[in-house]
Amino acid sequence: MSLTKKIKEFALDVGYSKVGIIPADSFPEYLADITNRSEMYSFFLKGASRAAEPRSQMPAAKSIITTVYDYSQKNFPQELTDKIGRVYQARCYGAPLDRIHGARPQLMKQFLENSGCEVGIGTMVPERIAAAKAGIVNFGRNNFAYADGIGSFIYLTSFVVDQELEYDTPTLEVGCPKGCRACMKACPTQAIYEPQKLNPLRCISYNNFFRQDGFPGGSFIPYDIREKIGTKIHGCDICQEVCPRNRKNLTAPKPDDEYLTHIAKEYILPNFLHMTDDFYQTRVQPLMHNYIKHKKYFQRNAAIALGNLADPAAVQDLTLAMADPEELVREYAAWALGKIATNKAKQVLEAARASETSLSVQQEITTALLSI
Ligand code: SF4
Numbered sequence: 627m628s629l630t631k632k633i634k635e636f637a638l639d640v641g642y643s644k645v646g647i648i649p650a651d652s653f654p655e656y657l658a659d660i661t662n663r664s665e666m667y668s669f670f671l672k673g674a675s676r677a678a679e680p681r682s683q684m685p686a687a688k689s690i691i692t693t694v695y696d697y698s699q700k701n702f703p704q705e706l707t708d709k710i711g712r713v714y715q716a717r718c719y720g721a722p723l724d725r726i727h728g729a730r731p732q733l734m735k736q737f738l739e740n741s742g743c744e745v746g747i748g749t750m751v752p753e754r755i756a757a758a759k760a761g762i763v764n765f766g767r768n769n770f771a772y773a774d775g776i777g778s779f780i781y782l783t784s785f786v787v788d789q790e791l792e793y794d795t796p797t798l799e800v801g802c803p804k805g806c807r808a809c810m811k812a813c814p815t816q817a818i819y820e821p822q823k824l825n826p827l828r829c830i831s832y833n834n835f836f837r838q839d840g841f842p843g844g845s846f847i848p849y850d851i852r853e854k855i856g857t858k859i860h861g862c863d864i865c866q867e868v869c870p871r872n873r874k875n876l877t878a879p880k881p882d883d884e885y886l887t888h889i890a891k892e893y894i895l896p897n898f899l900h901m902t903d904d905f906y907q908t909r910v911q912p913l914m915h916n917y918i919k920h921k922k923y924f925q926r927n928a929a930i931a932l933g934n935l936a937d938p939a940a941v942q943d944l945t946l947a948m949a950d951p952e953e954l955v956r957e958y959a960a961w962a963l964g965k966i967a968t969n970k971a972k973q974v975l976e977a978a979r980a981s982e983t984s985l986s987v988q989q990e991i992t993t994a995l996l997s998i
């Protein structure tokens with residue numbers, strides 16, 4: 627049996643749904659697309675330059691083995707999909723090696739090494755384009771990759787190796803029905819401004835994750851975006867949920883994910899707003915250990931979600947949050963109280979204004995009071 631065939635069989639055996647292979651050439655079209663829109667992608671220009679040139683990271687690179695993992699084999703609880711993107715619930719996004727979805731790529735890497743391959747460690751590639759070049763996905767107008775028979779709820783992982791292998795035929799096309807624009811219409815922030823063109827700065831997921839100190843623009847979420855975030859605190863699936871290419875998958879009967887069902891009852895917004903170290907470590911990090919490294923950003927996102935729900939019952943929790951030691955949490959709790967806009971919310975804001983020492987929090991309180 628050829629090495630290519632052995633690799634593909636092993637990948638399927640450890641749970642990947644599809645596997646394809648391409649030469650480890652550069653991706654000039656990918657880099658051109660990102661650099662042409664550098665004002666939107668300033669946070670990722672270095673990463674894109676690296677990913678576009680696999681051999682700049684691993685000079686011996688000859689092939690890229692790219693895989694599809696179907697993370698939608700079980701049901702996702704509604705209590706979680708309201709707030710958390712499915713890919714994070716599925717625990718495969720950058721999963722640690724001691725978790726099942728981290729162990730799978732590790733098994734694959736060990737198999738490749740035992741088969742005589744050098745495997746690039748941390749070698750980045752543009753996963754969606756690599757998988758389309760390898761014929762295992764095509765594109766949606768919402769920018770996601772779609773695998774035949776599954777849809778877009780997939781996780782792509784590539785392995786760069788120093789061996790020449792047998793290569794697959796590309797499927798670099800858009801596979802959407804003619805005239806469909808459902809994803810563009812459904813996006814709350816109009817982040818998809820043309821088919822296959824996303825402005826990440828408007829995407830809810832970006833605003834959940836990358837509005838952090840150390841990123842362009844820091845932790846400030848623009849007011850017009852806050853209002854459209856709804857209850858999403860870590861990722862947004864709306865442009866995939868409305869997609870007819872996912873309908874069959876989303877409506878198919880599936881078993882529950884017992885782990886998610888077990889923790890879902892604790893995934894209430896006040897638990898995020900008043901995040902304890904224990905909740906952060908035992909409930910948040912097993913799902914969301916990837917982008918947000920400080921609990922204050924989850925607290926901020928929960929405050930926005932509570933503000934958008936505009937439920938007067940949340941005033942009590944937001945009042946407590948106005949005494950949080952983190953300025954960021956107080957700023958967004960003030961914004962949320964302004965959205966709820968009851969007499970009680972106004973009283974809390976006025977009392978906080980009298981004692982608040984942070985200028986940025988004072989400013990948010992003033993803005994919130996003006997909106998009531
Ligand atoms: S993930 Fe959400 S905010 Fe981002 S493009 Fe899709 S629908 Fe829009």
Ligand code: SF4
Nearest residue numbers: 766767802806809869
């Ligand atoms: S909603 Fe329509 S246009 Fe958007 S990705 Fe799905 S099929 Fe394509």
